[in-house]
Amino acid sequence: MTPHPDIVYVLFTEAEIAKAVCDMGKRLRNYYADKNPVVVCTLKGAVTFFADLVRAMDCPVQFDFLQASSYHDGTTSGGCVQIKKDLETDIAGRHVILVEDIIDTGNTIACVKQVLLARNPASVRTVCLVDKPDRRTADIQSDDTCFCIPDAFIVGYGLDYAQRYRNLPYIGVLKESVYAK
Numbered sequence: 001m002t003p004h005p006d007i008v009y010v011l012f013t014e015a016e017i018a019k020a021v022c023d024m025g026k027r028l029r030n031y032y033a034d035k036n037p038v039v040v041c042t043l044k045g046a047v048t049f050f051a052d053l054v055r056a057m058d059c060p061v062q063f064d065f066l067q068a069s070s071y072h073d074g075t076t077s078g079g080c081v082q083i084k085k086d087l088e089t090d091i092a093g094r095h096v097i098l099v100e101d102i103i104d105t106g107n108t109i110a111c112v113k114q115v116l117l118a119r120n121p122a123s124v125r126t127v128c129l130v131d132k133p134d135r136r137t138a139d140i141q142s143d144d145t146c147f148c149i150p151d152a153f154i155v156g157y158g159l160d161y162a163q164r165y166r167n168l169p170y171i172g173v174l175k176e177s178v179y180a181k
């Protein structure tokens, strides 16, 4: 398949993503088989990853959804994100799996994890599709990761640039000319 014209090259194909997500699902199932975890999808970027991951887990789970405001748009102060859409589940005493699309500076996930830990869950583990450790400023690591990459701006499989490209079935590097416009 010819990639979208705004893509420089495909970094991970559909097949490579399917394998990595399936492997992570099996690792999670081994750990959470008898824990009925609350699997939290961070909107919107993690939706595609979340949908495939929970189907690869093959054990009882509960879904919930959370949306943090992006600090990139300059609407938040103090370097911490705000919760735009909160969970419906009371997570006190529950095992929580926080599913994130990308950990870049780590600020988003560090703030969200702090908010969740304040609710006294039994545990919180963060898992992400893509880790970009070169740009990390927050003191946080992913507990499990599908792909670790050097700094590059990528889209597809849920990841966007200005709300575009989320439905590409692969992950590709976006042409600089698209965001330099």
Ligand code: IMP
Binding pocket: 045, 100, 101, 102, 103, 104, 105, 106, 107, 108, 109, 152, 153, 154, 155, 159, 160, 161
């Ligand atoms: P952080 O708070 O710097 O870790 O930013 C994480 C968020 O920034 C992710 O959840 C994405 O929404 C967004 N982000 C960071 N890098 C990329 C990228 O390469 N493509 C698309 N979104 C990205």
Ligand code: MG
Binding pocket: 042, 043, 044, 045, 046, 101, 102
């Ligand atoms: Mg995101």
